[in-house]
Amino acid sequence: MREIKEGDKLQIHCYKHDGTLHRTCDEATVLKVEEDVLVCANYKTEINESGGERYHTREPAILFFYKNEWFNIIAQMKDKGLYYYCNIASPYIIDDGLIKYIDYDLDLRVYPDGSYKILDRNEYRYHKKKMHYSDELEKVLQYELSKLIKYKENKEIAFDEKKVAYYYKLYELIKHSKQEKH
Numbered sequence: 001m002r003e004i005k006e007g008d009k010l011q012i013h014c015y016k017h018d019g020t021l022h023r024t025c026d027e028a029t030v031l032k033v034e035e036d037v038l039v040c041a042n043y044k045t046e047i048n049e050s051g052g053e054r055y056h057t058r059e060p061a062i063l064f065f066y067k068n069e070w071f072n073i074i075a076q077m078k079d080k081g082l083y084y085y086c087n088i089a090s091p092y093i094i095d096d097g098l099i100k101y102i103d104y105d106l107d108l109r110v111y112p113d114g115s116y117k118i119l120d121r122n123e124y125r126y127h128k129k130k131m132h133y134s135d136e137l138e139k140v141l142q143y144e145l146s147k148l149i150k151y152k153e154n155k156e157i158a159f160d161e162k163k164v165a166y167y168y169k170l171y172e173l174i175k176h177s178k179q180e181k182h
Contacts, residue, residue, distance in 0.1 A: 004030055004033055004038075004094060005030065005033065006030055006031060006032065006033070006174070007029065007030060007174050007177075007178070008029070008030040009027050009028070009029055009030075010027075010028050010030060010040065010094070010097055010098065010099050011024060011025060011026055011027065011028070011097065011098050011099070012024065012025035012028055012063075012098070012099045012100075013098050013099070013100050014087075014089070014100075014101060014102075014103045015100065015101070015102050015103065016102065016103060016127065016131065017102055017104065017127065017131040017133060018131045020050065021050055022049075022050050022103055023047060023048065023049050023050065023103070024047070024048045025042070025045055025046070025047055025048075026045055026046040026047075026048075027042050027045045027046075028040035028041070028042050028045070028063055028099060029041050029042060029171060029174060029175070031062070031167050031170050031171055031174070032167070032170075035067070036066060036067045036068050037064060037065065037066055037067070038064075038065040038066075038067075038092065038094075038099065039062065039063070039064055039065075039167055040062075040063045040065070040099070041060065041061065041062050041063065041167060041168070041170075041171035042057065042060075042061055042063070043057065043059070043060040043061070043171075044056050044057060044058070045057050058078075059076055059077050059078050059079075060076075060077045060168060060171070061074050061075060061076050061077065062074070062075040062077075062158075062164050062167045062168060062171070063075075064157065064158040065092040065099060065101070066091055066092065067091050067092065068091060069091060069144065069147075070088060070089065070090060070091065070104075070140055070141060070144035071086055071087060071088050071089055071108075071144055071145075071148050072086070072087050072089050072092065072101060073085075073086045073087075073148075073157070073158040073159075074086070074087075075158060075164045077164075077168060080112060081111075081112025081113075082112055082161055082164060083109070083110065083111060083112060084108070084109070084110035084152070084158070084159065085107065085108075085109055085110075086107060086108040086109075086110070086148055086152075087101075087103055087104075087107055088103075088104045088105070088106040088107065088108075088141050088144055088145055088148070089101045089102060089103050089104055090102040090104070104124065104127075104133075104141050105120045105123040105124035105127050106118065106119070106120055106121065106124045106141060106145055107119040107120050108145065108148055108149065108152070110152055110159070114152075116149070116152060118145070
C-alpha cells in the first residue's frame with residue numbers, strides 16, 4: 001500500500017451499513033495527513049448517487065475525515081458564507097486510493113450565523129430498522145452527534161473558520177503549483 005501525501009488525489013466512496021455503495025465523489029485533493037485526521041479539498045467535483053443522480057459541487061469545500069470519530073465534516077465555502085455539512089459516519093479508512101466510510105444518515109447542517117439543524121432523522125429511523133442497527137451502535141451514533149454539536153458550539157476541530165481559511169489557501173497553492181507543472 002502506498003503512502004498518501006499532500007497533493008494526492010483520492011476518490012471517496014460512501015457506503016450504507018449493509019455494505020451497499022451509497023455515493024461516490026470523483027476527486028478529493030489531500031491537504032494534510034495526520035494520525036487522527038485526513039484533510040482534503042475539492043471544487044466542482046462530480047458526485048454520483050446510488051439512485052443514478054449525478055451532479056457537480058458548486059463551491060470549494062474542505063473535507064475533514066477522522067480515524068477516531070464517528071463523523072466527517074464538509075466546510076462549504078458558499079457565496080453567502082461558510083456552511084458545514086456533517087455526516088454521522090464510521091471512521092474513515094483508505095483502501096487502494098479510496099477514502100471509505102459508512103454513512104449513518106443523521107446529518108448536522110451548520111449555517112454561517114452558527115445556527116444548526118439535525119437532518120434526516122426519518123431516513124435514520126428507516127435504515128436503523130431495515131439494516132438492524134444494534135443498540136450499542138445507536139448509542140455510539142447519538143453520542144457522536146451530541147459531541148459534534150459541542151465541537152460546533154465551541155468552534156473546535158473543523159469549526160474554526162481560520163483553520164478552514166488556512167486549508168483553502170493551501171488548496172489554492174497546490175492547485176496552482178500543479179497547473180504550473182502542466
